Amino acid sequence: MVYIGIDVGGTGIQVGVVDEGGHILHRGAIVTRTDIPYQDQIKAMADCVLNTLAQNGVSLAEVKSIGVGVPGIAIPRTGVVPFCNNLGWHDVPFIDEFRKHIDKPVFVDNDATVAGLAEYVAGVSAGTDSSVFITLGTGVGGGIIIHGKAWSGFHGVGSEIGHITMDLDGESCNCGNRGCLERYCSATAIINMARKAMADHPESSIMALCGGDVSRINAKMVFDAAREGDATAGAIFQRYVSYLAQAINTIICFLDPEIIVLGGGVSKAGDFLLDAVRRELPRYILFKSMPYARIELAQLGPDAGIIGAAMLGQ
Amino acid sequence: MVYIGIDVGGTGIQVGVVDEGGHILHRGAIVTRTDIPYQDQIKAMADCVLNTLAQNGVSLAEVKSIGVGVPGIAIPRTGVVPFCNNLGWHDVPFIDEFRKHIDKPVFVDNDATVAGLAEYVAGVSAGTDSSVFITLGTGVGGGIIIHGKAWSGFHGVGSEIGHITMDLDGESCNCGNRGCLERYCSATAIINMARKAMADHPESSIMALCGGDVSRINAKMVFDAAREGDATAGAIFQRYVSYLAQAINTIICFLDPEIIVLGGGVSKAGDFLLDAVRRELPRYILFKSMPYARIELAQLGPDAGIIGAAMLGQ
Numbered sequence: 001m002v003y004i005g006i007d008v009g010g011t012g013i014q015v016g017v018v019d020e021g022g023h024i025l026h027r028g029a030i031v032t033r034t035d036i037p038y039q040d041q042i043k044a045m046a047d048c049v050l051n052t053l054a055q056n057g058v059s060l061a062e063v064k065s066i067g068v069g070v071p072g073i074a075i076p077r078t079g080v081v082p083f084c085n086n087l088g089w090h091d092v093p094f095i096d097e098f099r100k101h102i103d104k105p106v107f108v109d110n111d112a113t114v115a116g117l118a119e120y121v122a123g124v125s126a127g128t129d130s131s132v133f134i135t136l137g138t139g140v141g142g143g144i145i146i147h148g149k150a151w152s153g154f155h156g157v158g159s160e161i162g163h164i165t166m167d168l169d170g171e172s173c174n175c176g177n178r179g180c181l182e183r184y185c186s187a188t189a190i191i192n193m194a195r196k197a198m199a200d201h202p203e204s205s206i207m208a209l210c211g212g213d214v215s216r217i218n219a220k221m222v223f224d225a226a227r228e229g230d231a232t233a234g235a236i237f238q239r240y241v242s243y244l245a246q247a248i249n250t251i252i253c254f255l256d257p258e259i260i261v262l263g264g265g266v267s268k269a270g271d272f273l274l275d276a277v278r279r280e281l282p283r284y285i286l287f288k289s290m291p292y293a294r295i296e297l298a299q300l301g302p303d304a305g306i307i308g309a310a311m312l313g314q
Numbered sequence: 315m316v317y318i319g320i321d322v323g324g325t326g327i328q329v330g331v332v333d334e335g336g337h338i339l340h341r342g343a344i345v346t347r348t349d350i351p352y353q354d355q356i357k358a359m360a361d362c363v364l365n366t367l368a369q370n371g372v373s374l375a376e377v378k379s380i381g382v383g384v385p386g387i388a389i390p391r392t393g394v395v396p397f398c399n400n401l402g403w404h405d406v407p408f409i410d411e412f413r414k415h416i417d418k419p420v421f422v423d424n425d426a427t428v429a430g431l432a433e434y435v436a437g438v439s440a441g442t443d444s445s446v447f448i449t450l451g452t453g454v455g456g457g458i459i460i461h462g463k464a465w466s467g468f469h470g471v472g473s474e475i476g477h478i479t480m481d482l483d484g485e486s487c488n489c490g491n492r493g494c495l496e497r498y499c500s501a502t503a504i505i506n507m508a509r510k511a512m513a514d515h516p517e518s519s520i521m522a523l524c525g526g527d528v529s530r531i532n533a534k535m536v537f538d539a540a541r542e543g544d545a546t547a548g549a550i551f552q553r554y555v556s557y558l559a560q561a562i563n564t565i566i567c568f569l570d571p572e573i574i575v576l577g578g579g580v581s582k583a584g585d586f587l588l589d590a591v592r593r594e595l596p597r598y599i600l601f602k603s604m605p606y607a608r609i610e611l612a613q614l615g616p617d618a619g620i621i622g623a624a625m626l627g628q
Contacts, residue, residue: 156570165598
């Protein structure tokens with residue numbers, strides 16, 4: 001038997017035929033279109049699945065289930081997607097619609113949850129009792145795995161770690177609240193800190209890396225400059241690491257998983273980030289002698305979306 | 315078969331013989347002594363259990379297990395209590411020591427976790443899939459129940475909700491960090507807000523309630539004054555409710571349990587607090603149409619500690 005995983009992104013939709021161990025056997029892809037009704041978007045996904053199977057000589061009878069990760073809120077129990085900004089979806093009955101085209105068990109969950117599940121099945125958190133996966137990208141997402149199962153909450157609206165309150169009177173967030181974690185721990189937060197700093201520190205090498213155009217600053221430029229000893233970039237990096245360590249301490253105080261996995265674009269900084277976080281974290285740990293989660297980098301990269309989605313049906 | 319529950323508090327230790335439905339059949343108690351070594355404290359607990367059984371004609375053979383809730387960090391897997399300030403304990407091998415006196419299965423967990431478990435077995439969260447119990451007292455504690463089991467984390471240091479970061483540059487906490495949730499949501503936070511407000515608002519009826527001595531202000535005085543229309547007390551109450559609603563929203567964003575239960579001394583304000591929190595919470599909910607946890611008051615009161623401890627072995 002094989003599993004189908006569908007990774008829905010803002011620009012493209014990736015389909016994979018995945019074996020029981022989480023290995024991708026065959027692939028397909030379509031472009032994400034937001035100018036068509038959700039019924040047509042979902043039919044295009046189903047057609048891509050059927051084409052990928054046909055092109056690789058896999059019969060539908062061999063498919064055990066189909067799983068989908070969406071960049072928004074998904075309610076696993078009902079199969080409804082109440083909100084998915086990248087697709088322009090509101091209250092879309094995803095599973096019911098998809099099964100009009102392919103009559104197999106269909107599962108849907110949030111993309112960060114799915115990525116966390118992939119790391120549990122075939123990545124850095126394999127074999128652990130419990131894990132929290134954090135995607136550090138344009139925003140911040142979370143995936144919670146407890147006793148080998150994805151936990152998206154009772155209503156399917158949990159593991160939205162990016163929107164827990166970290167600063168009561170802090171920066172305004174798109175969600176309407178103040179001081180959400182993703183205002184401090186996302187790539188966007190790094191970029192905002194760097195843009196502000198350039199007014200007072202035009203001598204920073206970040207300025208050269210962005211060609212003098214602060215609108216072109218990205219997180220990698222800031223981390224690269226920090227790594228090479230630029231003082232302004234170093235201060236931003238240290239501030240970011242302090243925020244991230246406090247967010248990780250909050251995860252430990254709350255859920256205390258066996259392992260916390262850092263994924264998403266910012267985590268591509270690799271050991272430079274990981275080592276700094278591991279050094280900073282003990283400052284915030286509640287009791288200095290207590291045991292707490294290992295902090296690790298995600299291993300699977302962009303394939304985590306396909307693999308984890310496929311494994312929703314396992 | 316019966317279960318023994320032991321509720322360890324700062325001034326007294328309560329013992330209960332509990333049936334499978336969570337009903338207390340017989341009780342015993344001793345005074346908490348901190349002037350003796352932990353070995354003697356634990357022997358006194360075991361003696362109290364044996365005396366309670368003997369006085370009520372229950373044989374040790376009828377006891378299935380013994381559970382203990384402690385006001386500190388307890389690691390269920392190892393039975394060690396790394397930290398319990400009220401007893402002066404550091405790295406106490408609780409289960410090993412206790413079993414020298416009574417050779418039965420022994421379980422230990424944090425007191426808030428145990429109270430949350432009691433509400434699940436015999437209180438307001440009975441029959442739910444998942445719950446988070448919040449004790450709003452001198453500090454703030456938490457108890458997490460998932461699929462009917464207490465979750466204290468992989469290392470046993472989780473559900474310490476009082477110490478998640480809510481304000482990055484906020485008030486200093488005893489734990490050494492800044493802006494911990496319990497600086498905003500505890501009875502202590504209400505008292506501190508009221509004491510500060512009295513300098514500018516000596517006309518507040520809180521002043522009369524405390525007899526002009528601000529060191530005597532407690533949370534009940536502030537809530538009573540708010541309920542009767544005092545403007546200063548009303549503003550403090552509203553600020554507290556706003557903090558608590560943001561803390562609850564954080565719990566929803568992170569774990570999304572079926573139900574969130576408010577316990578501890580502050581929750582004795584009853585519907586006055588509950589109604590205000592339910593009104594305030596929707597302001598902070600991530601997507602306005604999404605389903606989220608019911609908010610309820612704890613039902614069991616002080617017996618929750620005995621009942622939940624007993625149920626650790628169920």
